[in-house]
Amino acid sequence: MYGKFQSYLSEELDKIAQAGLYKKERCICSEQGAEITLADGSKALNFCANNYLGLANSPRLLEAAKRTMDSRGYGMSSVRFICGTQDVHLELEKAVSEYFHTEDTILYAACFDANGGVFEPLFTAEDAIISDSLNHASIIDGVRLCKAVRYRYANADMEDLERCLQQAQAQRFRIIVTDGVFSMDGNVAPLDKICDLAEKYDALVMVDESHSAGVVGATGHGVAELFDCYGRVDIHTGTLGKAFGGAVGGFTTGRKEIIDMLRQRSRPYLFSNSLPPMIAGAAVELFKMLSEDNSLHDALVQNVEYFRTKMLDAGFDIKPTQSAICAVMLYDAPLSQRFAAAMAEEGIFVTGFYYPVVPAGQARIRVQLSAAHSREQLDKAIAAFVKVGKNLGVLK
Ligand SMILES: *Cc1c(COP(=O)(O)O)cnc(C)c1O
Numbered sequence: 414m415y416g417k418f419q420s421y422l423s424e425e426l427d428k429i430a431q432a433g434l435y436k437k438e439r440c441i442c443s444e445q446g447a448e449i450t451l452a453d454g455s456k457a458l459n460f461c462a463n464n465y466l467g468l469a470n471s472p473r474l475l476e477a478a479k480r481t482m483d484s485r486g487y488g489m490s491s492v493r494f495i496c497g498t499q500d501v502h503l504e505l506e507k508a509v510s511e512y513f514h515t516e517d518t519i520l521y522a523a524c525f526d527a528n529g530g531v532f533e534p535l536f537t538a539e540d541a542i543i544s545d546s547l548n549h550a551s552i553i554d555g556v557r558l559c560k561a562v563r564y565r566y567a568n569a570d571m572e573d574l575e576r577c578l579q580q581a582q583a584q585r586f587r588i589i590v591t592d593g594v595f596s597m598d599g600n601v602a603p604l605d606k607i608c609d610l611a612e613k614y615d616a617l618v619m620v621d622e623s624h625s626a627g628v629v630g631a632t633g634h635g636v637a638e639l640f641d642c643y644g645r646v647d648i649h650t651g652t653l654g655k656a657f658g659g660a661v662g663g664f665t666t667g668r669k670e671i672i673d674m675l676r677q678r679s680r681p682y683l684f685s686n687s688l689p690p691m692i693a694g695a696a697v698e699l700f701k702m703l704s705e706d707n708s709l710h711d712a713l714v715q716n717v718e719y720f721r722t723k724m725l726d727a728g729f730d731i732k733p734t735q736s737a738i739c740a741v742m743l744y745d746a747p748l749s750q751r752f753a754a755a756m757a758e759e760g761i762f763v764t765g766f767y768y769p770v771v772p773a774g775q776a777r778i779r780v781q782l783s784a785a786h787s788r789e790q791l792d793k794a795i796a797a798f799v800k801v802g803k804n805l806g807v808l809k
Pocket of ligand 1: 522523524525526528549551592596621623624651652653654661662663
């Protein structure tokens with residue numbers, strides 16, 4: 414029976430490869446970190462992980478994970494509401510609420526699930542969801558699962574958002590949904606202006622903090638801190654898989670009744686397993702660690718500043734950013750691929766993106782900085798950028 418379907422799949426896969434969009438995976442044979450070791454024993458500097466605070470191999474988090482595994486076991490074999498809730502899950506929910514200054518928090522296996530399970534329990538066909546055009550795939554999928562009327566506004570464009578809000582007065586409730594930091598340009602959503610418009614047009618506000626939490630704001634607490642919007646955001650979603658340790662796990666945090674309704678009705682929460690105790694235990698330790706001092710966030714901010722300044726001085730065209738994502742603009746798609754390949758040969762891993770991941774004619778190299786990068790490693794990456802830039806005619 415498989416034969417016809419197999420040839421269909423092979424043809425589709427060939428098309429993906431011919432379009433240059435076939436994704437290959439690099440096999441890392443070390444911990445995740447600023448420097449990684451590959452299967453052939455070679456080493457590379459890693460500038461393409463979301464390991465913003467450098468915690469993916471933190472001894473303190475590893476120790477907390479082991480300790481919790483010893484005291485609370487390996488797995489829960491249950492969803493939360495049947496018999497999958499431990500003290501450590503409740504502690505983690507409390508820690509997330511404290512971090513974001515919110516009333517309550519619900520955990521998920523991933524932020525993909527948090528976003529997938531947030532709209533359908535809260536909104537019906539009578540309501541409106543107004544979504545930024547560059548929002549993450551998981552928000553797009555979550556919106557698809559909900560019957561609410563959809564509006565889409567151009568990325569961070571407040572005039573376009575206002576137009577959507579005016580049209581959406583036809584619906585019962587409205588919610589504006591945005592990523593905190595957009596992962597391709599590294600730009601920050603103008604949350605203060607979004608909240609102003611939400612108040613003017615009677616709408617709720619949701620922000621996905623996946624790339625912003627731990628990164629933006631004076632002490633890294635995300636876009637609500639950056640724009641002083643505490644109390645004005647109704648829902649934050651986020652991941653434990655980026656700055657917050659890099660393992661796995663997601664959360665939705667916000668108003669008490671919203672979280673309560675999600676616990677009753679959110680399908681990825683009701684029908685999917687609890688976070689493993691070791692992840693919850695390590696994450697509790699993580700929030701404790703972040704509350705003690707701001708050194709990791711300070712190191713990240715200094716690294717971003719240093720890298721950006723040196724790259725601009727070298728003559729590269731870099732999108733303005735308030736995040737740890739640095740888009741080095743090349744505009745030309747094949748060039749972006751040659752550039753990334755040449756960087757890999759220099760032992761520097763960065764990602765080349767082009768259409769359809771970014772708009773046509775906007776190809777770029779994305780660099781993700783981490784608190785774990787040393788000055789020496791940053792200098793090595795910058796030197797490689799300059800060398801490759803000259804070789805490929807990007808720099809004079
Ligand atoms: C990475 C990311 C997610 C998915 O997070 P996971 O916990 O890995 O599922 C969701 N939203 C945004 C904006 C992201 O960047």
